[in-house]
Amino acid sequence: DRTFQYRIPEQLRQQVSIGSRVKIPFGRGNRPIMGFVVGISEEAKWPPEKIKELLSLEEKDVPIEGRMLKLAAWIRNRYGTTMNEALKTVLPVRRQIKSVEEHWLNFVVSEEVAKKELDRCRLKHYKAKVRLLQGMFAENGQMTAALAAKKYGVTKPVIDGMVKAGILSVSNRKKYRNPYDLTKDAGKQKQLNDGQRRVTEEFRTEFQAGRSHTYLLYGVTGSGKTEVYMEMIEEVLQKDKQVIVLIPEIALTLQTVQRLGERFGARVSLLHSRLSEGERYDQYERAKRGEIDIIIGPRSALFVPFTDLGLIIIDEEHEGSYKSEKPPRYHAREVALELARLSGASVVLGSATPSVETYYAATQGEYKMLPLTKRAAGAQLPKVHIVDLRNELKAGNRSIFSRLLQEKIEDRLRRQEQCMLFLNRRGYAGFVSCRSCGYVLQCSHCEVSMTAHKNRGGRIDTLMCHYCGHTEAMPAVCPECGSPYVAAFGLGTQRVEEMLRKRFPTARILRMDADTTTGKYGHESILEPFRQGKADILLGTQMIVKGHDFPNVTLMSALAADMSMFSGDYRSMEKTFDLLMQASGRAGRADRSGEMVIQTYNPDQYCVEAVRLQDASFFYENELAYRRMAQYPPYIQMVSVLVLSADKRMAKACMEALVSSFETNCREEYSLIGPAEAGLSRAKDCYRYILYIKTKEEAVMDEMLRQIERFSVNTEWGKNCHIQYDRDTINSY
Numbered sequence: 262d263r264t265f266q267y268r269i270p271e272q273l274r275q276q277v278s279i280g281s282r283v284k285i286p287f288g289r290g291n292r293p294i295m296g297f298v299v300g301i302s303e304e305a306k307w308p309p310e311k312i313k314e315l316l317s318l319e320e321k322d323v324p325i326e327g328r329m330l331k332l333a334a335w336i337r338n339r340y341g342t343t344m345n346e347a348l349k350t351v352l353p354v355r356r357q358i359k360s361v362e363e364h365w366l367n368f369v370v371s372e373e374v375a376k377k378e379l380d381r382c383r384l385k386h387y388k389a390k391v392r393l394l395q396g397m398f399a400e401n402g403q404m405t406a407a408l409a410a411k412k413y414g415v416t417k418p419v420i421d422g423m424v425k426a427g428i429l430s431v432s433n434r435k436k437y438r439n440p441y442d443l444t445k446d447a448g449k450q451k452q453l454n455d456g457q458r459r460v461t462e463e464f465r466t467e468f469q470a471g472r473s474h475t476y477l478l479y480g481v482t483g484s485g486k487t488e489v490y491m492e493m494i495e496e497v498l499q500k501d502k503q504v505i506v507l508i509p510e511i512a513l514t515l516q517t518v519q520r521l522g523e524r525f526g527a528r529v530s531l532l533h534s535r536l537s538e539g540e541r542y543d544q545y546e547r548a549k550r551g552e553i554d555i556i557i558g559p560r561s562a563l564f565v566p567f568t569d570l571g572l573i574i575i576d577e578e579h580e581g582s583y584k585s586e587k588p589p590r591y592h593a594r595e596v597a598l599e600l601a602r603l604s605g606a607s608v609v610l611g612s613a614t615p616s617v618e619t620y621y622a623a624t625q626g627e628y629k630m631l632p633l634t635k636r637a638a639g640a641q642l643p644k645v646h647i648v649d650l651r652n653e654l655k656a657g658n659r660s661i662f663s664r665l666l667q668e669k670i671e672d673r674l675r676r677q678e679q680c681m682l683f684l685n686r687r688g689y690a691g692f693v694s695c696r697s698c699g700y701v702l703q704c705s706h707c708e709v710s711m712t713a714h715k716n717r718g719g720r721i722d723t724l725m726c727h728y729c730g731h732t733e734a735m736p737a738v739c740p741e742c743g744s745p746y747v748a749a750f751g752l753g754t755q756r757v758e759e760m761l762r763k764r765f766p767t768a769r770i771l772r773m774d775a776d777t778t779t780g781k782y783g784h785e786s787i788l789e790p791f792r793q794g795k796a797d798i799l800l801g802t803q804m805i806v807k808g809h810d811f812p813n814v815t816l817m818s819a820l821a822a823d824m825s826m827f828s829g830d831y832r833s834m835e836k837t838f839d840l841l842m843q844a845s846g847r848a849g850r851a852d853r854s855g856e857m858v859i860q861t862y863n864p865d866q867y868c869v870e871a872v873r874l875q876d877a878s879f880f881y882e883n884e885l886a887y888r889r890m891a892q893y894p895p896y897i898q899m900v901s902v903l904v905l906s907a908d909k910r911m912a913k914a915c916m917e918a919l920v921s922s923f924e925t926n927c928r929e930e931y932s933l934i935g936p937a938e939a940g941l942s943r944a945k946d947c948y949r950y951i952l953y954i955k956t957k958e959e960a961v962m963d964e965m966l967r968q969i970e971r972f973s974v975n976t977e978w979g980k981n982c983h984i985q986y987d988r989d990t991i992n993s994y
């Protein structure tokens with residue numbers, strides 16, 4: 262993972278550019294190996310007489326856009342991966358996959374001559390030749406060799422003979438594999454409403470003036486963001502530029518693709534992980550040849566080689582699937598912004614619940630805010646009820662279904678409408694709370710919740726902070742109100758299902774969670790019957806919330822909103838808000854208004870209150886105040902560093918050595934949290950230690966990240982331990 266200087270021979274000087282693939286002599290033995298040109302310079306880093314010359318330029322391979330190489334270099338620097346990994350990411354197709362060729366047969370003689378030949382063959386009883394010529398006439402003078410074989414039983418020697426005789430010619434044409442048949446269906450275009458027109462106009466004015474920006478299309482659910490995207494795309498296409506539309510992986514089956522296909526037809530293509538390598542390659546080829554202008558897909562669609570990129574749209578920009586979980590651990594939003602900068606393109610980030618960073622950047626004027634405040638089809642916003650579970654306990658209701666929720670479920674069963682109930686277990690880390698007063702035990706240093714740890718006998722005896730390693734004994738009574746009802750929060754969907762069946766014996770219930778959705782069609786085998794009305798209640802984890810529309814669902818409930826509120830991560834409120842808000846948007850559609858019941862021990866939390874008010878901005882204001890006070894992003898930069906080793910003491914010592922190397926090599930404008938054992942303290946027989954770096958200065962962070970890289974390359978520690986860092990602080994750490 263280093264760059265090396267080579268001299269470009271005189272005769273290649275014109276042809277070699279950034280992104281060229283070249284053969285170079287390497288090492289003492291001058292072994293010829295392949296390399297990528299990542300930069301061209303006039304200055305020699307070595308004595309010029311020591312610089313070797315590159316051997317040849319490989320032109321047969323996929324030519325690489327210089328832009329993509331620059332992007333790879335940026336990814337390498339920012340996410341601490343190797344140049345090799347970064348190149349593999351931006352150039353997902355490195356080998357030419359042989360595309361399917363079709364052999365087309367054509368007459369090279371006049372119809373008259375061809376008819377005479379047919380007559381001659383008939384007389385001579387050349388049966389195969391007769392079938393071939395008859396076939397040619399039947400197919401209007403043109404067919405593929407494949408069709409000739411299949412439909413008319415003609416073999417290759419027969420065709421060859423006819424070509425030799427000067428009657429037919431064979432020409433080869435590339436056949437592209439188009440994974441989706443997107444057919445244009447004009448006339449479905451909607452008349453934009455005032456809000457939609459206003460934001461589209463703003464984009465158009467800037468675009469026509471040649472100014473590119475990052476926009477936040479901040480529109481409530483159902484505000485018609487897709488229509489706005491389509492207007493913007495239209496504008497960009499008219500200037501002969503291309504568009505990348507990113508959608509979360511989960512949404513691939515959704516209507517977005519269909520709607521874009523209806524409007525833009527064959528100019529649109531789709532990319533996703535289930536395509537074969539060949540299909541994938543073809544989409545890249547088509548993009549490069551200018552046969553398509555719009556590509557839709559998850560984060561990897563960013564790397565489609567468009568020559569004149571005008572716009573990148575990221576729909577549901579807050580979604581977790583935009584973050585890569587394997588190296589390089591890049592975030593598609595950040596990469597999109599860099600790609601747009603390199604290509605002079607604009608970026609549109611769309612969401613009803615944008616990430617806190619994005620919202621902050623928009624309020625700081627770094628992004629342009631494009632608000633859509635009304636639902637397009639005139640539907641009502643849902644009515645949200647908050648149930649305080651502390652009161653249920655006081656009133657003697659020990660069931661997990663509050664009295665209000667039971668009433669509302671009974672009502673829906675009577676009216677034959679459907680309900681969805683979910684447990685938000687994401688990031689669930691066993692926090693400890695009081696069932697009497699709702700108090701959650703938090704770390705006194707980090708403002709995040711403590712996690713329960715069991716002793717050998719399986720009893721919870723200690724609490725631990727996964728940010729700083731601080732531990733405390735599990736208290737016997739609530740430190741806030743003295744109640745003995747303090748316990749680790751835990752509840753599974755299976756148990757809830759049993760309770761639900763007991764309480765509503767006549768209801769038809771479906772359960773959806775990781776256990777019931779194994780297999781390729783696991784999700785659909787539950788969702789489809791529910792959509793068809795074969796069940797009254799769908800119970801599940803948060804996976805039932807996202808990306809599904811069921812017109813007959815008029816009641817939605819979060820059974821225990823607290824479960825994701827205190828997951829020992831500074832972003833747990835943000836994730837909870839996002840989930841509850843999206844869930845509230847699922848209940849009730851155009852003609853019927855929906856209701857949502859949120860059950861919680863913390864009704865005063867602003868993430869709950871914001872959903873009740875259906876006011877996202879209320880959430881962001883409170884959340885930003887918390888982040889500023891506790892010093893978390895976006896007010897500071899934060900990076901997590903993970904050290905893994907099969908030897909526990911080794912991992913710990915390595916982490917300590919790294920910390921002292923910061924002290925000697927980096928400016929002092931940073932603070933550290935930890936090191937501590939990671940939340941997931943051991944995985945695959947590796948012990949894991951975690952450290953968080955916080956700093957206000959981007960330059961200081963860069964210095965420290967480079968120091969981590971030097972440390973792992975230049976010291977013995979790097980050989981014995983695996984050291985990685987991440988711009989995001991992931992829960993599973």
Ligand code: ADP
Binds near residue numbers: 457480484486
């Ligand atoms: P969002 O992505 O913002 O949640 P959608 O783009 O899915 O919203 O639009 C919500 C619904 O409103 C869709 O059924 C869409 O067809 C409809 N819609 C959008 N714009 C208009 C409009 N200008 N007039 C009428 N209906 C519209």
Ligand code: ZN
Binds near residue numbers: 699742
């Ligand atoms: Zn209490």
Ligand code: ZN
Binds near residue numbers: 706
């Ligand atoms: Zn702490």
